[in-house]
Amino acid sequence: MIEVKNISKSFAGQKVLNDISTVFDKGKTNLIIGQSGSGKTILMKCCIGLVDVDEGKIDFDKRCFSDLSEKKKRVTQKEMGVLFQGGALFDSFTVEDNVMFPLNMFTKMSQEEKNERVNFVLNRVNLINANHKFPSEISGGMTKRVAIARAIALNPKYLFCDEPNSGLDPKTAEVIDALISDLTEEFQMTTVVNTHDMNSVLQIGQKIAFLHKGDLWWEGDKEGILTTDNKELNDFVFSTELTRRIK
């Protein structure tokens, strides 16, 4: 469980997060949604320790994270898996080396055990026969799956996904969503997904936090999002002609 307590963040005097408090539950797919510029990426960066908060704190399973030094943060960061928007795979490594990287850095596994683990996670994300390909040789959907495989290689307690569906066609996006949701349940991780894809929201959103201009505007689940009378949320969710007609 991740607890975000009254966090605020400003850049050059402009507030991008304003007194945000929420809880991301264990074993659930927690979604942060909002328009571009609403502060959801900054909120995630605060959670994973890439950006320091100005006020408030973030606890991981009751352990304070945001106040720690860089060195001490690394201990908790080793329990995180992060899927970046573009995948952030290491260009000079093959798919196999990318997934093996955290195992090389943080485990004392034998080469055989590492190979076994790499093949297991690659199979788990349905990537077969791609071990020796380089990131430049694989598709966008495969890149995301390799990034997920790398993120779960060390059995993380917390999984963060920043716009996992950006740049993907709707069908591949659905596959990635289902994969994130299944892995969350299977490994009982606390998963936090940043998205503005409404298909994702309706498919995997077990808990949803809606950010609007740096404020936490609404919290609920995927059922509640369809029936809410919150104007800003409705404007966001039903922003297209198609969704308005369906409603």
Next chain:
Amino acid sequence: MKIIQEIGAYVMLMFQAFKRPDKGRVFRRQLMMDFQSLGTDSIGIIAILSLFFGAIIAIQMAYNIDSPFIPLKTIGFSTRQMMIVEFAPTIMSLILAGKVGSSIASEIGTMRVTEQIDALKVMGINPANYLILPKITASVLYNPVLIVFSIVLGIFGGWIAIMVTGLSSSVAYIEGLRSWYDPFTITYALIKTVVFAFIIASVSGFKGYTVKGGSVEVGKASTQAVVYSSILIIIFDLILTQMLLV
């Protein structure tokens, strides 16, 4: 003010980089890869340039010796001295600043804008240590080898030029090479090379690491890495020469 901030940021980054590597085996593997990309891959250009520089120095010296009172062995002596004292350590380092410096800055800069450095950080790895330390180590260890290689080839290039043009004899050239030799000049050249290697790898690593934006900024950082490294090499050349030779 901006310069002071940049120097401060550079020093802070070097403090981060010069920490004990997270895993020795991974550091050694990175180091081997950097020996290859920053050192071995530069042998070709160093060899060609050194041969030609040596040849040009020898020919220019031969044409400038008008007086019969100046012995022909001066050609060999001057070629050796110029290759050891200035051409190999300084000019080759400037060339390496262009080749290796831009490569380091663009590699690390691209990693920054594609969030690969962020990925390293959230894995609990010290990215500066993982990315920059092996490059500095590889440059500092390999560049002296390249510079000694350059000196030898430059002197050989001078000999070939003398033989082909007939401006002097092989005996006079070799006699010149063996005249008035001060072993300290080699030490001086190697000290300069190590300092220049550190400048090239650390400044380029810093410029790449601190890129903000996209591909345009990576290009700018790469250019700045070469410009800053070159200026610092010349400044430190002057300082070291004053300190070590005068």
